[in-house]
Amino acid sequence: MERLLQALACILLSSVIALQLALATPYRGKLTDDSVNGRVMKPRESLIYRGTVTLDATGEYEPNTAVIWINGEPKKMIDAFPVELNVCDGDLIEIQLKKGQKPFYVFLTSRKGDIKTDLKASTILVDAGINRLFRVLYDLKSD
Numbered sequence: 436m437e438r439l440l441q442a443l444a445c446i447l448l449s450s451v452i453a454l455q456l457a458l459a460t461p462y463r464g465k466l467t468d469d470s471v472n473g474r475v476m477k478p479r480e481s482l483i484y485r486g487t488v489t490l491d492a493t494g495e496y497e498p499n500t501a502v503i504w505i506n507g508e509p510k511k512m513i514d515a516f517p518v519e520l521n522v523c524d525g526d527l528i529e530i531q532l533k534k535g536q537k538p539f540y541v542f543l544t545s546r547k548g549d550i551k552t553d554l555k556a557s558t559i560l561v562d563a564g565i566n567r568l569f570r571v572l573y574d575l576k577s578d
Contacts, residue, residue, distance in 0.1 A: 484524040484573045486548020492516040493558070494539030501536075504529040504565065517544060524550060526571040530561050538562045549574050 457466060490503075496516060503511040503518065505526050511518065513530075522528065530541060540558040552569040559568055 484549040486522055486546060486550035486571070488520050488522055488528070488543060488547075488550075488552070488571070489545040490516065490518045490520070490541055490568075491544045492539050492541050492561075495537050496539045497536060500533045501561065502531045504531060522550065522571045524571060524573045528568045528571065529565050530568055531565045532561050532563050534563045536563060541568060543569070 457463075496513075498514045499512055501513045502509045503513060503520065505520070505522065505528060507527070507529075509531070511520070520528065532538070539561055541561050542558045543552060543554060546552065551572050551574040553572060554569045559566065
């Protein structure tokens with residue numbers, strides 16, 4: 436019985452080593468391909484990255500006339516700027532201004548964590564209706 440357990444332990448250890456070596460080769464893409472359920476994960480990639488962004492505004496903003504939307508859901512009524520938001524990789528940040536309100540500009544003052552944004556301009560005009568601000572992305576430089 437002891438020899439059987441030793442043989443099984445050797446087989447298990449050698450299969451773990453072989454699998455790790457196979458994942459280090461260029462064939463990793465073929466071994467971990469899950470194109471039906473999504474993209475192939477990178478070797479050092481986690482499922483979720485979290486961070487914090489802070490938004491500020493310039494112009495005349497009246498309290499409680501705008502709402503922050505995250506991924507299509509209203510999350511926070513803005514009573515005053517700056518606003519701090521807890522976000523995850525892939526979140527879409529939008530702002531909705533009530534009709535009849537004066538437009539104002541929103542800009543990103545800070546971000547913390549392993550995230551970045553896809554902002555194209557430094558300030559974004561917020562007019563009546565829903566306005567897209569940015570999408571939160573994973574920051575590759577933080578590795």
